Amino acid sequence: xxxPIVKFGNPVLEKPSEKVTVFDEELQKLIEDMFESMxxxxxxxxxxxxxxxxxxxxxxxxxxxxxxxxxxxxxxPEIIHTEGRHTxxxxxxxxxxxxxxxSRPNRVTVRAxxxxxxxxxxxxxxxxxxxxxxETDHLNGKLYISHISALKRDLMxxxxxxxxxxxxx
Ligand code: NI
Numbered sequence: 001x002x003x004p005i006v007k008f009g010n011p012v013l014e015k016p017s018e019k020v021t022v023f024d025e026e027l028q029k030l031i032e033d034m035f036e037s038m039x040x041x042x043x044x045x046x047x048x049x050x051x052x053x054x055x056x057x058x059x060x061x062x063x064x065x066x067x068x069x070x071x072x073x074x075x076x077p078e079i080i081h082t083e084g085r086h087t088x089x090x091x092x093x094x095x096x097x098x099x100x101x102x103s104r105p106n107r108v109t110v111r112a113x114x115x116x117x118x119x120x121x122x123x124x125x126x127x128x129x130x131x132x133x134x135e136t137d138h139l140n141g142k143l144y145i146s147h148i149s150a151l152k153r154d155l156m157x158x159x160x161x162x163x164x165x166x167x168x169x
């Protein structure tokens with residue numbers, strides 16, 4: 001099932017999500033749906049709040065279907081180590097059409113649970129590191145625009161308000 005993507009303005013995106021404690025078939029189905037929804041929206045990462053579900057689940061595939069082994073499920077993820085700094089243009093499915101340069105650590109280790117509840121650690125660089133940080137932020141109720149200047153953020157919010165008024169958001 002493909003879920004519609006929740007856009008900026010919906011409070012679910014700015015609330016910390018709830019920890020996952022039950023690893024059952026329903027969770028597996030939700031994760032399948034999250035991958036399907038992410039690909040349908042042409043994204044390389046998706047967090048559950050972005051489909052209106054406030055649970056600590058994210059899916060990532062920075063190769064966008066090219067490498068099946070790159071499909072990653074992060075449940076209850078925590079960033080445990082960061083290194084370096086890298087600035088790159090970043091976007092979010094919940095803020096369509098917008099992109100901004102965001103400075104983030106360049107090498108990141110995440111600790112998370114898999115679909116069966118098993119703990120694992122994974123280190124990523126560049127785009128993968130950025131995805132770990134971006135998606136973990138989502139689960140903490142934080143969007144990438146919290147990492148840009150207040151001036152740029154306000155400008156973006158003004159544009160979004162205009163789009164909302166025009167019924168185009
Ligand atoms: Ni996002």
